[in-house]
Amino acid sequence: MRALLQTVGLAVAWPGQPPVLSGLDLALGPGERVGLVGPNGSGKSTLLLSLAGVLPAAAGAVHLGGAPVRAGVFNPAVGLVFQHAEDQLFCPTLADDVAFGPRNLGLAGAALEARVAEALTVCGLSELGERPVHRLSGGEKRRACIAGVLAMRPRLMLLDEPSAALDLRSRRRLIRLLAGLDQTLMVASHDLDLILELCPRVILIDAGRIRADGPAREILGDAALMAAHGQEVPPALARSRVAGWPRERAIAGGAA
């Protein structure tokens, strides 16, 4: 399988500071869904910003679909959903905001409207197009951000803490939405249950390096590894061990 996203010896730094992450080699296949976990300040958000081309690589390179991602150069193939919805929504109405990206891609008229309607529908927001963005609920805002990115039809979507500050129902709705997407996803989150449901593969970063990269259940279920990096095994996995359930069952149950 040819990688969609590949980094070679990538180092990421904020201007004038030592690298937050370095020596990153990772590859994502098309359609793969990867969870990015690690303690606060380990550089999850920083990595996403760099993969999206917001932060330049301090060393190494990022390739997307075989072409290098250059910082500051518009690349519609990759979409980033920011942690704080307020950082991303800036148009007066929801439909306006979702149209912003496609319009910049050169769409206009009926094609633009169709693209906006499609993204709103996928995100369950088709009724709210004319709503001012500041009058959306937290869950709606989050989905609005996703709609704005989806409307550009990126191949790779990067999501930063997508379930932060969502109530249970909004969170469930978000998981359903993300699970239905065809895009390659990288999801940075502390919500390990969400990652377990959504991502077959997990990358654990801590203290500037990738500490583990593999099947989600193995990594998230490894109590020693998780504890070493300030994480806890998510309840769904912990329970399955204690009770001696087949892990598959526990996870299938969680995903239903």
Place this chain on the structure above:
Amino acid sequence: MAEPAGLLPGDPRARLAMALILAFGFAAVGQVGTVPALLALALILALVAGQPARLLRGLRGPLVLAAAFVLILPLVSGATVLWQAGPLRLRAEGLEAGLLIAGRLLAIVTVTLTLLATLPAHRLAAALRGLGSPALLADLLLLTLRYLDEVRGEILRARLARRLRGGGAGWRDLPGHGAMLALALIRSQRRAENIWAAMRLRGHAAGLAVPPPPLGASDRAGIAVAAGLAGLLLLMDRVA
């Protein structure tokens, strides 16, 4: 975006051009005698646009400023004494200058608010770019407006947070307010930077968007009317 445009042209570029033309025209007026015409013109434009509540809200600050000019200038500048009561002397030249400054100020603010206040910042920036101003300038305006917006929001939030935890109000707690303001400025700057990044990630200024259509007949008529009115006003000003 549908808005109650009334008789005004809908294209942001046309509105921006009209506002600039009228504002420069108003600013060039030099005779007190022209001030009534100036204000009448601004008033008519505001009535045509038909958003009195929004306009009045926007005019509160400028009204205070204008009143200050009219009240203070006659007391401190000029030679011809109109009226005297003890140490207070009202002078003609100061009064004239005050009225002129206040009139121009109010007319310019009215016209700008009427034409531009309903436009969101990114439309305004796009209009600037559409009128041929450098992209950097337009984006700077956009970010500045957005930044001010964020600062306002941050200050309101911080003030509320302070009050809810018993923070003092008024002048007595000036240092606390200063710290709050500094924090609000920093936070807003970070947010404005994030927004800028988010916009560019979605292709802002990538130059791929379909260029806006040429101005329509009503838009061009609007600009022509604005130019005609500004010209007429300046003519009156010269003759007066």
